[in-house]
Amino acid sequence: xxxxxxxxxxxxxxxxxxxxxxxxxxxxxxxxxxxxxxxxxxxxxxxxxxxxxxxxxxxxxxxxxxxxxxxxxxxxxxxxxxxxxxxxxxxxxxxxxxxxxxxxxxxxxxxxxxxxxxxxxxxxxxxxxxxxxxxxxxxxxxxxxxxxxxxxxxxxxxxxxxxxxxxxxxxxxxxxxxxxxxxxxxxxxxxxxxxxxxxxxxxxxxxxxxxxxxxxxxxxxxxxxxxxxxxxxxxxxxxxxxxxxxxxxxxxxxxxxxxxxxxxxxxxxxxxxxxxxxxxxxxxxxxxxxxxxxxxxxxxxxxxxxxxxxxxxxxxxxxxxxxxxxxxxxxxxxxxxxxxxxxxxxxxxxxxxxxxxxxxxxxxxxxxxxxxxxxxxxxxxxxxxxxxxxxxxxxxxxxxxxxxxxxxxxxxxxxxxxxxxxxxxxxxxxxxxxxxxxxxxxxxxxxxxxxxxxxxxxxxxxxxxxxxxxxxxxxxxxxxxxxxxxxxxxxxxxxxxxxxxxxxxxxxxxxxxxxx
Numbered sequence: 001x002x003x004x005x006x007x008x009x010x011x012x013x014x015x016x017x018x019x020x021x022x023x024x025x026x027x028x029x030x031x032x033x034x035x036x037x038x039x040x041x042x043x044x045x046x047x048x049x050x051x052x053x054x055x056x057x058x059x060x061x062x063x064x065x066x067x068x069x070x071x072x073x074x075x076x077x078x079x080x081x082x083x084x085x086x087x088x089x090x091x092x093x094x095x096x097x098x099x100x101x102x103x104x105x106x107x108x109x110x111x112x113x114x115x116x117x118x119x120x121x122x123x124x125x126x127x128x129x130x131x132x133x134x135x136x137x138x139x140x141x142x143x144x145x146x147x148x149x150x151x152x153x154x155x156x157x158x159x160x161x162x163x164x165x166x167x168x169x170x171x172x173x174x175x176x177x178x179x180x181x182x183x184x185x186x187x188x189x190x191x192x193x194x195x196x197x198x199x200x201x202x203x204x205x206x207x208x209x210x211x212x213x214x215x216x217x218x219x220x221x222x223x224x225x226x227x228x229x230x231x232x233x234x235x236x237x238x239x240x241x242x243x244x245x246x247x248x249x250x251x252x253x254x255x256x257x258x259x260x261x262x263x264x265x266x267x268x269x270x271x272x273x274x275x276x277x278x279x280x281x282x283x284x285x286x287x288x289x290x291x292x293x294x295x296x297x298x299x300x301x302x303x304x305x306x307x308x309x310x311x312x313x314x315x316x317x318x319x320x321x322x323x324x325x326x327x328x329x330x331x332x333x334x335x336x337x338x339x340x341x342x343x344x345x346x347x348x349x350x351x352x353x354x355x356x357x358x359x360x361x362x363x364x365x366x367x368x369x370x371x372x373x374x375x376x377x378x379x380x381x382x383x384x385x386x387x388x389x390x391x392x393x394x395x396x397x398x399x400x401x402x403x404x405x406x407x408x409x410x411x412x413x414x415x416x417x418x419x420x421x422x423x424x425x426x427x428x429x430x431x432x433x434x435x436x437x438x439x440x441x442x443x444x445x446x447x448x449x450x451x452x453x454x455x456x457x458x459x460x461x462x463x464x465x466x467x468x469x470x471x472x473x474x475x476x477x478x479x480x481x482x483x484x485x486x487x488x489x490x491x492x493x494x495x496x497x498x499x500x501x502x503x504x505x506x507x508x509x510x511x512x513x514x515x516x
Contacts, residue, residue, distance in 0.1 A: 159406030159435060170350075177350050178257060179235055183410065185379040186257040188353050190230040192239045193383050194252050197226055201247035208246060210239075214355065218362035221390040225383055227255060227355050251382055255353045258378035260288065260315045260345075261401035261412075261437075262465020270456035272312045273320075277301030277338030283323055283478050284369035284396075285471070286360050286376065288313030289343040291456035295325035301338040302367075306360045307351035310343040312456055318463055319375050321454030322471040322506075329512040330452060330460065333475025333503050340367050344376075352376065358387040365391050372396060373474035375467040377403035377412040377437065388417045397483065399423060399474035401466035403437030407496075416440040421483065424497065425449060425469035428507065432495030436466055443483075444490060445497035446472040447507040452515035460508075460515040476503040 164184055171178045171186060179189045191213070194202065206212070209231025217224045230239030236254050243252045270291035277300050289303060290296065291312030299320070303310045326335040342360030345352045357376075364372055372391065377400075391398055400415035402424050415422035416439045424436040425448015433448055448469035455461040473486075480486045490500025 156406045156408035160408045163405040163409055174350050179237075181237060181254055181256075181379075183379060185254075186259075187236045187254040188257065188350075190234055190236055190239060191255040191353075191355075192228045192230065192236065192243050192252055193255050193355055194226040194228065194243070194250060195383055195386060196224050197250055197252075198247065201250050202226065204246050205243060208242065210243075216355070216359060216362075218358075220365045220394070221358070221362045221387050223358075223383075223386055223390065225355060225358060253354070253382040255355050256378050256381045256384075257350060258344075258352045258354070258357060258376045260352075260467060261375050261377045261470070262315075262404045262463075262467035270312050270317075272303060272310060273300040273317075273341075275300050275302050277340075279324075279336050279338040281334060281337040281478055282340060282367065282369045283334060283337045283474060284340045284342065284364035284367065284372040285316075285319060285323065285474075286342045286344055286357055286364070286372065286374045287319050288316035288345045288347070290320040290339070290341050291317040293317060293321065293325070293327075293454045293456070293458055295321050295327035295330055295332075295454045296339075299324045299326075299337065299339055301340050303341040303343060304360075304363060305343045305346055306356045306363075307344055307346035307348065309346065310341070311345075311347040313343075313345065313347060314456055314461075315375070315467065316341065316343065317456050318453035318461065318468060319373065319471045322468055323373060323475040325454055330454070330508045331506070333472045333506045334479050337370075337475065337478060340364060340369060354378075354381045354384045358383055361387045361391055365394050365396060368394075369396060370478040371474050372398050373471050374398060374400040374414055375470045377401060377405075377415070379410070380413050380416070384414060385417060388414050388420060392419045397421060397477060399470055399477060401437075401470040402439040402442065404433070404435045404465050404467075405437045406435055407438050409438050411440045412437050421473065421477065422498070423466065423470040423473040425464075425466045426493050426495075426497060426501055430491075430493040430497075430501055430504070432493065432497050433464070433466070436496070442496060442498035444473050444486070444499055445469065445493055445501045446476070446503045447501075450510070451507040452510040452513050453508075455516075460510070460513045462510045462515045472503040472506045476506065 167180060167184055167186055171180050177189060178186050181187050192210075194205075205228060210228040213227040213229050215224070215226050228239070228243070230236065230242070234242070240252060240254060243250060273290045273292045273296050276298050279299070282301060289305070289310040289312045290300060291314075296317075305311070320339055320341065321330070322332045324334050324337040324339055325332040342364055344356045344360050361372070388398055398414065398417075398419075399421045400413075400423065402415045402422050403409065403412040405412075414420050415437075421443045422439045422441060424442060424445045425433040426445045427433060427448070428450035432445060436448075446469040448466055449464040451463060451468070452460040453463045453468060476489070477483065477486050480489065486502055487499050490502050491504060493501045
């Protein structure tokens with residue numbers, strides 16, 4: 001991986017660019033420092049330490065600019081800590097940097113008090129990242145801004161630190177719904193999932209105070225998953241130890257939570273795409289819901305929610321369009337395909353748990369799609385591992401993104417499972433994306449930057465990330481009919497690209513469709 005010069009702060013500026021754009025840097029560095037910011041007069045615990053002030057290259061206003069440490073919601077401004085539930089909003093969350101030259105960032109606390117700072121950023125570099133409207137839910141978790149650091153300002157170590165901070169921020173803002181395991185991965189608080197449990201062991205656990213939340217028997221996957229809620233207010237780590245203490249032979253794991261592998265998840269102010277698909281080639285996807293869009297008209301066969309009702313999201317809409325979308329000069333990889341969409345989020349990141357993903361996989365497998373795309377990432381999980389193996393045992397290929405936390409990050413799943421086709425992204429020059437995540441194996445690369453995808457509301461967005469490379473590879477695999485034929489189409493690239501770049505011609509130039 002080539003070295004990159006540090007320069008951008010990984011806090012506020014990085015967060016604002018998470019789903020939109022990176023700015024063109026200029027040679028002269030400017031050091032920024034924290035201003036005096038009024039915070040609400042509420043008593044709240046100090047959430048994680050101190051401000052990190054770094055050097056930023058760019059055009060800055062005369063007044064000071066606030067840049068907090070990476071976990072924006074957990075960070076602090078000056079010596080005053082932001083209370084739990086603090087949110088950050090900005091015009092950049094609904095418009096890319098290329099169309100905004102002066103930005104006012106609003107930092108607001110739960111009681112409605114707010115502080116405002118301004119920053120001018122140059123708009124000459126083509127924006128990247130998914131420029132989509134952010135969630136409108138009152139839940140703090142739904143308003144979290146994902147961390148993203150521009151390519152010319154970071155290192156593997158920085159990306160790894162940002163990942164840790166982002167996951168901690170998700171857990172802190174979840175209202176107690178999430179916690180972290182020993183590796184820092186997100187898990188549903190107090191939940192333990194048993195796989196094909198022995199009836200006697202299960203009864204012993206119930207006598208010890210565990211409660212059954214769900215008991216799912218999936219004939220297509222050939223497995224039974226029982227989700228237990230721990231006694232009292234026990235954390236998931238303690239609950240898992242107790243389960244293994246009751247029966248050391250039981251197969252049990254956390255109910256890990258999986259993130260979209262790039263771009264904004266948040267629910268969109270748009271209608272859910274109507275089910276009107278009619279193509280004989282069927283492709284499944286595990287993601288957020290898909291919004292109505294002209295490019296997807298006639299391509300959605302069915303959408304089903306596994307975290308409540310299916311809700312349209314920016315991430316799901318972009319991924320769907322890259323698989324099968326078609327409108328004017330925009331096209332996905334398999335324009336004659338119909339999509340079946342399993343929404344495992346319902347608009348909330350906290351809902352994308354292993355148990356829900358496995359339910360979604362069981363339903364998708366029963367529909368017998370040509371391939372299933374999974375543009376989401378998380379840790380190894382015993383339940384998900386079994387489900388993926390069962391899907392593959394049915395002869396259904398699974399394609400997954402490797403993530404965007406850099407090569408120093410832990411291996412990400414499901415991309416790292418044996419037999420899963422793992423995909424990274426490349427830019428318009430065929431160079432592997434610097435932020436591409438780690439996997440135990442890498443099969444292919446596909447366009448993942450300098451391109452457009454559908455966004456809710458009928459327009460297009462510039463996108464960047466392995467989330468958007470994976471659907472192109474999945475669509476092309478469905479069209480090719482086999483991994484061997486797909487491999488024969490692969491062309492060389494620069495950097496770590498596996499067996500090569502596939503679907504290179506599937507990239508739609510953002511300028512061709514007016515992507516913002």
